[in-house]
Amino acid sequence: MRTLSLTLLLCSLLLSCATRYSDQISFLDGDRYNRANIHTYPTRIDAIDGNSTFARENPVRIEPGDHVVRIVTAPTAGFSSAESHDLKLTIEPCKRYYIVASRENRLMQEWVPMVEQVVPQGGKGCPSQG
Numbered sequence: 105m106r107t108l109s110l111t112l113l114l115c116s117l118l119l120s121c122a123t124r125y126s127d128q129i130s131f132l133d134g135d136r137y138n139r140a141n142i143h144t145y146p147t148r149i150d151a152i153d154g155n156s157t158f159a160r161e162n163p164v165r166i167e168p169g170d171h172v173v174r175i176v177t178a179p180t181a182g183f184s185s186a187e188s189h190d191l192k193l194t195i196e197p198c199k200r201y202y203i204v205a206s207r208e209n210r211l212m213q214e215w216v217p218m219v220e221q222v223v224p225q226g227g228k229g230c231p232s233q234g
Contacts, residue, residue: 131166133163134203135162146205175189177215
């Protein structure tokens with residue numbers, strides 16, 4: 105009986121932590137869309153509205169609306185830690201946002217977050233792309 109109670113408690117805790125998303129979810133992607141641009145670098149979505157994301161989660165799900173996204177990128181050679189930047193975005197439903205770091209050259213540590221590309225993203229509640 106005690107094991108059953110503990111199991112039910114654990115299941116209810118796990119279910120309460122689950123996030124529900126709308127049918128018109130969008131995605132933030134830290135990969136580069138256009139690999140020919142030598143001044144852009146991949147990023148990692150570190151937090152959305154102050155809530156941390158999973159370390160290896162890419163792309164990251166996001167609800168449509170206004171958000172503040174914290175982004176990090178790998179440091180350049182000679183630097184040991186990366187700095188983060190916040191980016192204010194208005195997310196539209198059913199889109200994938202490719203967010204990259206833009207540097208003037210590969211030796212500079214300073215960078216600016218940039219939405220490189222926005223593409224339609226199909227989903228359960230999204231209009232068909234065909």
